[in-house]
Amino acid sequence: MTTRTRQKNLPAEERRNVTVEAVIELAASTxxxxxxxxxxxxHMHLTQGALFRHFPNKEAIWQAVMQWVAKRLIARIDKAAEGLDTPLDAMQAMFLAHVAFVSEHPGAPRMLFGELQGMKQTPAKRLAREMMKQYGARLNRHIEAGKARGELAEDLDSQAAATLFIGTIQGLVMQSLMSGDMEKMRADAPRVFAIYQRGIASAENGE
Incomplete structure (x- = not known):
């Protein structure tokens, strides 16, 4: 059976997922x-008519892409942080898991940045913002727990620390996208997090 025949025979839900993955693949280089x-x-060896049997328009495709990214990224960081001994350990695991996700799907941050920078209030943009809100809430819980344990500085601005955490990852992502070397981001991530950690740790836990 050829690739094209397999594509035509996919169930509807799987077809939608394959379409989303195709968009993310394209976004990695376009x-x-x-x-x-x-x-x-x-890219999928289909007609536009076949594509629109599963999505009414392009906006619906973009919304599905943001749902795919949000679901998988949040699940990835939740799994990484699960069961770890300390809040700071959990934050480090989230940081490295996020970087690994982007390295595997470089089109995902390009789609996310594109939606958040756009002026139009689209369903995809609302989903992107909601994902960032959920992400920030998770970070804030870990930061507050770290402060309560004495692991993080008592006077640490939790919101600013969460913003810097996400911003640090975004900086790594942007540099990697510009250089075209996503693996360098994974190599740099532990050293970059170590610097971030020294900035938020309590005096007793700082290096």
Missing amino acids: NPGDITTAAIAK
């Missing part, structure tokens, strides 16, 4: 704003 439904269909 400006997301320039990705058309024709380009998606061509």
